[in-house]
Amino acid sequence: MSSHPSLRGYDLLRYPHLNRGSAFTLAERDAYGLHGLLPARVFTLEEQVQRTLLNLRRTATPLGKYITLARLMDRNDTVYYRALIDHISELMPIVYTPTVGEACEHFGEIFGRPRGLYVTARDRGRIREVLANWPTREVEVLVVTDGERILGLGDLGAQGMGIPLGKLALYTACAGIDPTRCLPVMLDVGTDNVELRESTFYPGIPQPRLRGEAYSELATEFVDAVREIFPNALLQWEDFATDNAFRLLAAHRNRIRSFNDDIQGTAAVTLSGLY
Numbered sequence: 001m002s003s004h005p006s007l008r009g010y011d012l013l014r015y016p017h018l019n020r021g022s023a024f025t026l027a028e029r030d031a032y033g034l035h036g037l038l039p040a041r042v043f044t045l046e047e048q049v050q051r052t053l054l055n056l057r058r059t060a061t062p063l064g065k066y067i068t069l070a071r072l073m074d075r076n077d078t079v080y081y082r083a084l085i086d087h088i089s090e091l092m093p094i095v096y097t098p099t100v101g102e103a104c105e106h107f108g109e110i111f112g113r114p115r116g117l118y119v120t121a122r123d124r125g126r127i128r129e130v131l132a133n134w135p136t137r138e139v140e141v142l143v144v145t146d147g148e149r150i151l152g153l154g155d156l157g158a159q160g161m162g163i164p165l166g167k168l169a170l171y172t173a174c175a176g177i178d179p180t181r182c183l184p185v186m187l188d189v190g191t192d193n194v195e196l197r198e199s200t201f202y203p204g205i206p207q208p209r210l211r212g213e214a215y216s217e218l219a220t221e222f223v224d225a226v227r228e229i230f231p232n233a234l235l236q237w238e239d240f241a242t243d244n245a246f247r248l249l250a251a252h253r254n255r256i257r258s259f260n261d262d263i264q265g266t267a268a269v270t271l272s273g274l275y
């Protein structure tokens with residue numbers, strides 16, 4: 001609580017990183033002005049997790065389970081991550097592959113509370129300002145995609161944001177990285193998926209993909225901004241089309257602490273399997 005001493009009452013309950021819902025003790029309810037805003041009984045974290053699993057298992061489809069977990073994360077990420085860590089084998093296929101692919105296909109339709117940063121082709125010349133809008137400089141890892149090669153589904157444009165969100169949730173659950181120090185980023189440069197960009201709920205720039213020198217210049221400005229705003233962070237490139245993936249890695253691997261998961265991560269896992 002000490003990092004946000006001014007948060008009280010409804011403001012505290014609406015802040016997912018600090019909200020503990022019905023787990024707030026009576027003393028905490030006194031201290032933070034929560035009396036009357038919560039039911040009387042104090043529930044333990046374990047009981048909250050069990051309630052989460054009860055409702056999750058009542059949900060019929062994997063996409064429905066994904067939405068249920070996403071809404072929980074929006075409200076109370078303490079319960080979200082406790083459930084994910086304690087029940088990783090059950091929940092990982094919902095949070096990431098295979099369900100995250102379906103979630104990306106429907107991302108615009110199921111969009112709820114915005115999370116992460118959207119850096120667009122229209123932000124050329126002011127990407128530093130966009131990154132500076134993020135509320136903390138204490139970022140340890142960014143996962144960025146441009147949505148062109150999402151799993152085996154191809155070009156999903158800005159709807160590919162589900163990939164950085166899911167990958168960073170696993171970084172917290174499996175590697176213990178503080179979720180407040182994780183930053184998902186969508187590099188929205190348009191999409192060549194005509195059906196998708198003309199759909200009613202597509203959330204990104206409804207234009208063909210930026211290509212060539214203009215794309216490279218935008219990526220370079222983005223990397224420069226990351227180096228300035230988040231100088232201690234690791235930048236992970238995720239689900240870029242092959243040509244851009246290799247080109248971006250070659251251009252920036254010696255300029256910033258970074259790696260491409262689809263190239264280097266896959267190679268490392270394959271090599272370790274052979275060993």
